[in-house]
Amino acid sequence: MLTLSNIHRSFPGVRALAGVTFEVRAGEIHALVGENGAGKSTLTKIAAGVHQPEAGHIAFDGAPVVWTSPGHAKARGLHVIYQEFVLFPHLSVAENIFIGHERHTRLGTIDRGRTRAEARDVLTRLGVDLDPRSLVRDLSVADQQMVEIAKALVHNVRVLFLDEPTAVISGHEVELLFERLRALRAQGVAIVYISHRLEEIFALCDRVTVLKDGQHVLTAPVAEISRERIVSAMVGRDLAELFPPRPASLRADRPVVLEARNVTLPGRVHDASLTLRAGTITGLAGMIGSGRTELAMAIFGGLKMSAGTLTIDGRTIAHPTPAALIALGVGLVSEDRKGQGLAMLLDVAANISAPALARFSRAGLLDRARERAAAEAEIAAFRIACRGAATSVAVMSGGNQQKVLLARWARICRRVLILDEPTRGVDVGAKVEIYRIMRALAAEGVAVLMISSELPEIVGLSDHVVVMREGHVAGTLEGAAITEEAVIALATSHAPGGVERAA
């Protein structure tokens, strides 16, 4: 149905795809797996006409094609459900589902009644109870995901890509999604299913393709391959090598550095508490949209908590602000590296010095020589690959950008470092280094809080794990109790009586 042959593509600082070949047949569900930064998203975007390949060919329905735009690919029946939703926040659910395929009256005007009725219909088939008239902006992340899926079902789809559709939904909704996908498969639709969750792949897919660092590793029928084989193909080395060893003894009596009590952010975080101890790495797990990022942001003062108390080294902080927290030795690396982390127009030196400008200035004037020297030292210490402190961060790879952010905070955050998805879009080599840096910081006494959607990371690195679900802290795990199964159970289980969702 769709064949991508020998695709090459690079971006400033990264070689995203180096000669990848991938095909999906009509009537099959083909799993596409790989670590963050393996090239799955780039491959999807090339298949959909968002990016053009630098070399290689695309064949659709047996004939070679060159997509001129995403609209071109869509018109031929190729639909993608991206991980970052393609939704219009100020249009209604029904309007979003039918955007570009509006239901007409005989006059050629939009048939609002039919649009609503058909939208309600498809949502019911997905088991979602949503008012088609509500604005998408007001929906929870899980409901937005269901709207994205509903969009795919109402169009005349021939090839369907789903990028991590289950990252934000659970239980019953996942079951109904799988049911719909199997029905589409029976109708001859070619489906590409991207997921981190291997059990889903074994439950749903016919074949699996593994990418690693922009290269094709293997393609095999799911029936003929083991879980272990997939994992080792993805990682390229043993899990044990990936994570630095935990310190031999880790006592619960390590001093508490930061304590957040009963933090509430209306609609997003409810009554959540968290304790960070010196020298430990605390993993903050939970599904996307479960309130992890918001809790961390509230602690750091980036979002205003409506209730709750924050204590750092025994001192209560009445009104947390980033500036106040930084002064106390707390830092935060956002999950949105380009939007909220780096100053993309500035160089490495300016990015590293950003929260510590006072240290590099005298009488209001910057000491650029000292700033540059400090940056060069960090570049060496963190093994940041770049052409010196004056390199623009925009041209660097994701891994090196992330190391710039770690270098920014490492010297000034001597108490707490909060890392939100620290290895997103980072290759395996840089990942290992980032894990080492985190462990080294912990060994120096820093309390590290790591938010991650990657279960192996949570399990492999954390000393404690706090799991969130629907804005609440669902439970905490420690020591040998930290397993992928235990985290999933806490993250997805529902209150007795059925599905309960935060508004």
Next chain:
Amino acid sequence: MSAAAIRTPVQRLLQGGTPIYLFLVVLIVVAGVAAPAFLSAGNVSNMLQQLAPLGIVVIGQTFVILLGGLDLSVASVMATAAVAATSFSGRDRDVPAIIGVTLAIGVLVGLANGLLVAKRRVSPFLATLAVMVVLQGLRFTWTHGAPSGNVPGLLRALGSQTWHGLPYALMLMLVLGAGAAVLLHRATFGRRVYLVGGGPVMARLVGIDTDRITIAVYVISAVMAAIAGLVLSGYVGIVDNFVGRGFELDSIVAAVIGGVALSGGRGTIGGALAGAAVLIAIFNAVLLFGLPVQAQIIIKGVVIVAAAAFYVKRH
């Protein structure tokens, strides 16, 4: 590594803005060859005289645009400053009072703009537009629609006299420009401006008080406009309610031609001033070439779109 790391101050000044300086030099050479009168002492002095008030406004506008904003109230501030200059006896002993009043107006307008943008989250376009309208209404009310009075001799000298052909107003612009360049490119304040302009959320997350930076930047812009208004009133000699009309758009045009990105975080004072010089040189050359005065506006329109398209392609 070392080539990039060790940069001379000159290179720093030119950083990111080389094309505009080259363009300015080419423009001057071409115009000078095509019409020798362009480079005559009198004409050069005249152009520099005109450059000064625009350049002073551009300095302030650059701060605002670097932050991702716009200041549409500058022309209104200029006219208000000019009205203030003639609202006293017209003698030199009133000059300190005039300067005091003018700067106070600048600070107040800047505070109003800055507070609306920072604290009320009003888009800069609307905030400064509304403040402009209010200020205009207040000025009309104060002057009853017909301002009169004399500009003191001292201000007239500042606006129109030269020192061996070099206008005093230009010297003032250069001093202010140098001060602004130091503030923007050497001081921590300037670094914070670039950080906020490049990413306001990121800036807050590294502990920068973005509201304070925003307010400060709008105050700088309004104060610069007030100074430019005094200079221009000294140049014109008389005053009406529209001294400085068109400066709000011309100052934005100059900054954009000079490589200051409307999206914020990119551009330099030197580039923006060179952009202002390009604008003045084009205006002047149009007249020297015997083209109708209307061609000035047409060419200005084409140049700003072309310059913006050039920078879009470049990044």
Next chain:
Amino acid sequence: MTTGRLPTGLIAVTSLLLLLLALGAALSHSFIQPGNLLNVLEQATDLAIVGLGQTVVVLTGGIDLSVGSLISLLAVLTSGLIDSDASMVLPVVAGVIVLGALLGAINGLTVVWLRVHPLIVTLGSGAVLQGITLLYAKGPVGGVPDGFDFLAYGRVLGLPVAGVAVLLVFVIAALLLRLTPFGRYVYAVGDDPVAASLMGLPRRRVLVVAYAVSGACSALAAIYLVARFGSGQPYTGANYTLASITPVVVGGTVLAGGRGGVMGTLLGAYLVAVLNNLLNFLDVSSQMQLVVQGLIIILAVSVVIDKRRVVA
């Protein structure tokens, strides 16, 4: 979009308008007379019609700063080409509307092709158009035959023709925006341009058409102003560039795009007209009227603020 509930902007402008009317009724008996209210309806014509085009552009996330110069150019062309010859009225009026749409479309094409911010594009094209206008006319030019002022001052059954026509145009525009797929894409493009491309929506066509609509609206305003003043002048439109933004934002359309609608703009234009009328009744000087207008803008745009600010 407004599905299901009234947006806060529309509620705000409606209540503000009612408040002003009530205030006027309380302060002056003659203010609330039907005759005066019909005058107000008529006086809102120019601002409303320019605001209509501006609204469509703002909904796509853009802005049109060329409307003032475009009005000036089309106004001098209208009276210059008609030149008091009654037989020229129809061809010139039709031609001016087409020319307005074409010049607007060029704005849209430039935005699409050069990927330059609409503010810069229309600022530039506005300067070019103003220059051309001044090359064509340095003062009032030409004239219109008797009866042309019917377009501005005409009454049928006691109702102002211009005011009723504007009302009709707005209703049609609102229906087109709400009931056609293209209208929906206008909102979608302004809401999220990247998502619009990914969904294969005709983003470029939407932009070109939006600026063309704004150009055509400028043409209508130009014709109306010529009818009102008897001839076009090279600075007829100068004040409309920024003034056209006022009814748009006061009416609840957000400068960032994707939110709002034309009915809000109509109410916004009425609000400005009622305000000016009321201030006249109260003998407030025209200078102070400016102050009040500016304060109303500030009030309208700073009262409702998005509380979902990412980082406080």
